[in-house]
Amino acid sequence: QVQLVESGGGLVQPGGSLRLSCAASGATWGSYAIGWFRQAPGKEREGVSCISASDGRPYYADSVKGRFTISRDNAKNTIYLQMNSLKPEDTATYYCATERLALYCGLYAPHEYGYWGQGTQVTVSS
Numbered sequence: 001q002v003q004l005v006e007s008g009g010g011l012v013q014p015g016g017s018l019r020l021s022c023a024a025s026g027a028t029w030g031s032y033a034i035g036w037f038r039q040a041p042g043k044e045r046e047g048v049s050c051i052s053a054s055d056g057r058p059y060y061a062d063s064v065k066g067r068f069t070i071s072r073d074n075a076k077n078t079i080y081l082q083m084n085s086l087k088p089e090d091t092a093t094y095y096c097a098t099e100r101l102a103l104y105c106g107l108y109a110p111h112e113y114g115y116w117g118q119g120t121q122v123t124v125s126s
Contacts, residue, residue: 002026002115004096009120012086016124020081022096022117027077033105035059035113036070036081038092038122048094049081050105059106063089086124093119 008020024034035050049070050059058070067086072079079096097113 002032002098004098004115004117006094006096006117006120009094009122011123011125013126014086014088014124016086017082017084018086018122020083020094020096020120020122022079022081024077024079024096024098027098027115031100032098033101033108033113034072034079034096034098035105036079037095037097037110037113038090039095040092043092045095045110047106047108047110050108051079052103052105053101054103057104059104083122086122088124091122091124093121095119 003025005023012018031053033053036048037045038048039045048061048064049068067084069082096117098115099113101108
């Protein structure tokens with residue numbers, strides 16, 4: 001059974017940084033794409049960044065390119081999202097998700113991911 005546990009959220013001032021972690025069990029990186037999504041109040045869930053199963057190719061939403069970096073530690077079965085230069089509009093609940101997806105992970109919508117973590121809150125405010 002696939003399980004995901006996020007951590008690392010919190011309150012940070014604009015321009016600050018946070019690193020989110022997602023510990024995964026029951027999934028093998030070679031078969032599963034894994035990524036980060038976020039949902040702000042009153043808005044739809046959106047993809048932030050992901051790593052493709054087939055070749056490890058990353059995807060970044062335009063809104064976070066150059067500021068966020070996704071990475072993974074195979075030995076720890078953990079992925080990370082390093083978030084720099086945070087803006088108030090980055091405020092949301094951030095979720096880690098995974099699924100057996102064969103193609104470039106940026107092609108898939110959130111509803112195509114079947115396994116989700118519980119979410120971690122990120123608030124960017126002065």
